[in-house]
Amino acid sequence: MLNLGVIGYGYWGPNIVRNFFSCPGINLKRVCDLSPERLAKVTSTYPSIQTTHTNRDITTATDIDAVAIITPVSTHYEIARECLENGKHIFVEKPFTSSVAEALELVNLAEKKNLLIMVDHTFLFTSAVKKMRELITQGVLGDLYYIDSTRVNLGLFQMDTNVVWDLAPHDLAIINYLTGQHPHTVLATGIDHFHQNSENLAYITLFYENNFMAHLNVNWLSPVKIRNTLVGGSKKMLVWNDLDNEDKIKIYDKGVELHTKEKIYQALFSYRSGDMISPNLNPTEALSEEARYFVQCIDSGTQPINNGWAGLKVVEILAATDQSLRNKSIPIKIPSLHG
């Protein structure tokens, strides 16, 4: 039985608590938050959970084995370091940290202490992302040409961050997982309409080797919610509309093939337009699966797909994106600290 503490019961915390509370193998002992109202809500819903407004009652507690850190990103590093130093596994909300240096230090500390870091890249545990990963690794889509993702809505403007750090971590974690590749360069354009040193709308292009490219459209100022991702492959192409409850993924037998007739040095294209298949997807709750996976990985000593290195890779791209935005949209090389 894994004794768990949760720090942070704001917007996302209640979902974490609900799923970890009902997860077999987890004993959710204590929740920490600064707000007495939130803690009262914990108590009324889960009378068996203890509450505290002091982080140290969790980070240094001897009766806690692992900690879920569901606080604003600027606080992740301090809390996470304290947890690791006190021998606790950690589950950290995305994005992992607010800088590459912080992420790197935590990853190294966890390795030294032989502790597990899991970053909450929830989408990796959805049926849709798992199905896409399967289609790509099994070669159904062929060589990947591009991924084009739109993630826009009327979003909460956050003072301490921008739309990139808020929305793009989802896409970056997904694209990293789907492709197994890391972009070598990023370039971003964006605008801060309200002069808050915080872009509320940004367009991010990721450059890769191998004829592949990715593009992200993130926007806090859209009248409608769009969650649409196009994946172009040499054999098939797909559309993932996460808001479509019936046909979330549509795989199109459509494509273009290039034929070179050597003698006449002339290129010709042929088009293919066949059936569309929408695979049946299992409607499990991703967060509940991620909670079970957390326990499993700790029990078996396995590195999760969303470990600290995976979190670090996302932060590397976010940081480079910010650098491009701060420097008139010049292309920024992304270092490969993750080896």
Added chain:
Amino acid sequence: MLNLGVIGYGYWGPNIVRNFFSCPGINLKRVCDLSPERLAKVTSTYPSIQTTHTNRDITTATDIDAVAIITPVSTHYEIARECLENGKHIFVEKPFTSSVAEALELVNLAEKKNLLIMVDHTFLFTSAVKKMRELITQGVLGDLYYIDSTRVNLGLFQMDTNVVWDLAPHDLAIINYLTGQHPHTVLATGIDHFHQNSENLAYITLFYENNFMAHLNVNWLSPVKIRNTLVGGSKKMLVWNDLDNEDKIKIYDKGVELHTKEKIYQALFSYRSGDMISPNLNPTEALSEEARYFVQCIDSGTQPINNGWAGLKVVEILAATDQSLRNKSIPIKIPSLHG
């Protein structure tokens, strides 16, 4: 009665011929194309129209007052110049020309000869674009924050051009018309998956004065057709989905307002989420209206909204976009040749 000749009866030509043929005030006398099969099709559908495979039977003909040039862009300049030199008004398929210099020369020539140039920016004559123009000029949307347009589909790969010159002219003509502004800088990322010196997918950011920005997503390699434009304003925001036959335009009473409480130097946002209105749009055929407008402008000596200068402005942005794509996506200043 305006005696009209049409040069080019390929993909778009038949639509032009159908609409100009039935347009009051126009006598469509002659159609030119290189292909005998296409000319046979003209004859069988419109026995009264003469056919020829020689441009000069139209460009220099004394019984022709105006010429519609519906050929590949690389040929526009030569044919257009010949028409103007022979005293004919011209209607030119978009994009106007393949370079800024060509466009400028044609515009100057037409002014000198007192002839009219109309560039086929058909979308300006749709009920949707007219309604958006009305909403913007009447201040319903407030100050414009951004326009974000997606125009993707499985498109014909064209050897002599790229996806930017094929699809972006629509968006550029529309954005120029809606905003009345010209971008000072453009930056584009893109990829040429088939190594044809021709991007088949590109992302274009247009930078403007006044806190406004535009972004275009054009793609020949998308499994699905998307024609979706978001327009963000300070008072209202709208979505134009050109493929939605019922509710093409949706106007959202949604927005974000910034409040600054001076004493505490703290910025606060408030959100508004009200009703959505989808205005009733008149389902007229844009091309038919554009044909009537062509006659009117010639008769009254009025400069059309889609005149040579309007065509030139679009070509300026297209050329700068290409320059950015050819130079590792650096930002390119857009000259203002159009005064």
Added chain:
Amino acid sequence: MLNLGVIGYGYWGPNIVRNFFSCPGINLKRVCDLSPERLAKVTSTYPSIQTTHTNRDITTATDIDAVAIITPVSTHYEIARECLENGKHIFVEKPFTSSVAEALELVNLAEKKNLLIMVDHTFLFTSAVKKMRELITQGVLGDLYYIDSTRVNLGLFQMDTNVVWDLAPHDLAIINYLTGQHPHTVLATGIDHFHQNSENLAYITLFYENNFMAHLNVNWLSPVKIRNTLVGGSKKMLVWNDLDNEDKIKIYDKGVELHTKEKIYQALFSYRSGDMISPNLNPTEALSEEARYFVQCIDSGTQPINNGWAGLKVVEILAATDQSLRNKSIPIKIPSLHG
């Protein structure tokens, strides 16, 4: 504080328990179910709730003031009667009872004992239904012409009931509430594809006075889920698509008007096709509101809109529908036991 017991923790029970548990003014003391596995689930999620597998521990308990009966419809009458006889208010899952006689007896018993019956017509507490009720009572739609509802999906075939008793109660409760009218006659066609004495698909026409008509399409064997209701009025018409998260209700300024020119005894119609408005709807959880309303009605001694008489009216129509289906689809007069 209202001490509540819940009987039945099957498909719908957990939703009831979750909402009543967190409802202010309610002390959810005890849950009854026959299955030990389900009771274990209650205990692990709500350690403070007692469990039992004996109805009488709730129906006759002196520390219980009100009972939520969330069991199969065939058991409602017995349990409800026992509750009322023991002085307990009841909240009963829809449909209220399996016969008109049962419903009538319970309603009379409750009145005699001065106890409250609330039937779980959850949809009446959604923002969509409340908005439609407002539009109708305020005269925005004008005179009602028709309501046409489609409620189909791949549904669980239930042995002890048919698709009418499973799905139609929703529509009937809504239509009764929206119109304030009771149909005088019902006629139904349907089919029992698997020879189980249980229609899995049915079409129900309800006849009313005043030029109004309603139609229900209910189906357990549809490949797709549809929840679509058209409401035709003399002034405006609306569409309620309950699966559309963005624009659940669309109000169309469309209609037909009849003009009679007396002299020529000729009828002429004119059509109106104006804007569409989709009102902003508050996304509250209906069941949570219904729970608070239950407490309120008991505290204030008010009859709820979904009281026993409302439940009885729905059962009257369901029973008449069954009679029509059993008798070769003849029209069946609906008695007005409810005065």
Added chain:
Amino acid sequence: MLNLGVIGYGYWGPNIVRNFFSCPGINLKRVCDLSPERLAKVTSTYPSIQTTHTNRDITTATDIDAVAIITPVSTHYEIARECLENGKHIFVEKPFTSSVAEALELVNLAEKKNLLIMVDHTFLFTSAVKKMRELITQGVLGDLYYIDSTRVNLGLFQMDTNVVWDLAPHDLAIINYLTGQHPHTVLATGIDHFHQNSENLAYITLFYENNFMAHLNVNWLSPVKIRNTLVGGSKKMLVWNDLDNEDKIKIYDKGVELHTKEKIYQALFSYRSGDMISPNLNPTEALSEEARYFVQCIDSGTQPINNGWAGLKVVEILAATDQSLRNKSIPIKIPSLHG
């Protein structure tokens, strides 16, 4: 070369003329209409076509081999009879005639004269209906359980007919073609909101042998246009949304199977929910194909799938539907005059 005359150039006539004019093997010689304005439109669009306002210039003309009758249904019989008596093949707009007796007389007359009747059931020539016919005849859907069709919109109220005769012929022709079966009984409910002796909304149930049932929802007073058909089969089920340009037909690997365990005399169901496939459909224009088929059938002496008997079968059901509506929705047996 088939010399063709067309009678009627109202709402649908221009589509007929456009498609037959450009159909190989057809010489469209003459168009008749009472309105000089409409005839002027014929002349301006097709200068080679002669015009007349007298039917007999076509029905009795010696230079005409076949006649397309695109007039109001009440006039079909007279004109058709005159054509057949004068040795002309006929193409008749749907519905074929306004009574069963008229249809039967025409069919017999054509057989006696060895002439061809084709009824304009255009939908049979769409890729969607052809694909569904293929799926059904090849057994992909298994045994048919039901067809449920919704065909509603804000339609023109017609004085001389009701919504049933206006919209249902499409569905009836399609269902007859798909199933190859004829219903033995029909029952309809409906309402005439404007007291014009003409239902503007009707619900039609068709009863068949073999566990199969069909239902039609036709409505002239709907704020939105819906063209949605569900087809339930024992192996697969499909949805045909004719307004969806991308995925018109969706085939669901969903279903319910009944298992009977003999010993315990208990029925159990199991559910299947697999992938969805949307077949690629060829976007040809149905009317153009129907025109070519008309020539082919005449040339080869073949009976078309939409011959006079097919037209008669539709009229039989329409007439029985009217009878049910006129008689308080009683079930009406449908005679089998067609053998």
